[in-house]
Amino acid sequence: MTASKATLAAAESARLSAARDEFITQWGAMGSAWGINRTMAQIHALLLITDRALSTDEIMDDLKISRGNANMNLRDLVGWGLIRSVIRKGERKEYFEAEKDVWKVFCTIVRERKRREIRPAINVLKDCIDRTDDLTSPEAAAFTRQAEALCEFMEMADGVLSKVVRSQESSIVPWALKFLK
């Protein structure tokens, strides 16, 4: 029954590929919805579900993308801290593997988005407030009040996220989560 065994294995492998492709495609789409470029999200997805490090060429093959595209997005992912490069001794090629721990992945993304987007936004708000808080017209007052409310909210959110992200060390977050989940 070697033949039927092989057939079975092929069918299983096809099902796995299909599910992996689905996952990668959808993860890419989700990336776009959150302002992350599709390819970067797809590479991340691929590495997330592969239990070994992959070379640039393997990634290019799998996702059918060009070398330049692969290289650029791999660099970005390394910059985000979501993947790391692995050098195997005796080989010149660079391999990449993703952090697999979902909680760590989450914390990394939060930390980066805080740094890249939330902090700068808070600074813009503060700047706007500085430039208008001595104005006396009602419209100016309305503007300043709203900017202050937003600013306070974002600082609060930033603080909460900092705590969450630092929670490996503390035990507060898991504990607070018990009441929230």
Next chain:
Amino acid sequence: MTASKATLAAAESARLSAARDEFITQWGAMGSAWGINRTMAQIHALLLITDRALSTDEIMDDLKISRGNANMNLRDLVGWGLIRSVIRKGERKEYFEAEKDVWKVFCTIVRERKRREIRPAINVLKDCIDRTDDLTSPEAAAFTRQAEALCEFMEMADGVLSKVVRSQESSIVPWALKFLK
């Protein structure tokens, strides 16, 4: 000193405009970073910092955008529940005003993104898991394990966010926040 009073008022008004423009521009940029189209974010910003309802034409003028663009994004914002239309009696024109309470705005955005993006993503993950959890190869196992971890995490996050968003009624969230902020 009427002239210098007028000059002063003009200068103040210019400063206000500049700050408002800065705010709108940056809010738009921030929108893009989070996968929301720039114009939609800008209209939202404009309505957030204006303490009266604006007509489509006023918005077009202020942001220098076309009628079609304004109309489409206003509809989307209404769909998100971030703004509402106001009909003044005796007038045929439609006016729009934004929800100003920052916490409510946050809850609305969270609720919508949960519904539009998080829930569907969870469903995709479940589907992938269903399609592979009987496969026996090591790669299949690795895939399924990782998908399950992601799925569990997202369900947890979804649950936490639901609690947070429903917190107007409960007092758990403000209380939990005390420990997180």
Next chain:
DNA sequence: TCGTTCTTTCAGGAAATAATGAAAGAAAGG
């Protein structure tokens, strides 16, 4: 019913964003 005012739609065009591939650049071994 008609004219007016306002809203919606959508095909086509414009702008922004991302991808390609070829060439240049490193790194390492011989």
Next chain:
DNA sequence: CCTTTCTTTCATTATTTCCTGAAAGAACGA
């Protein structure tokens, strides 16, 4: 050094996304 192998860059091209403006559609009052 020189060759080979791999990586990076970047001008060009492609794709996606967004916007415009004109035309069609409603709503309403007269």
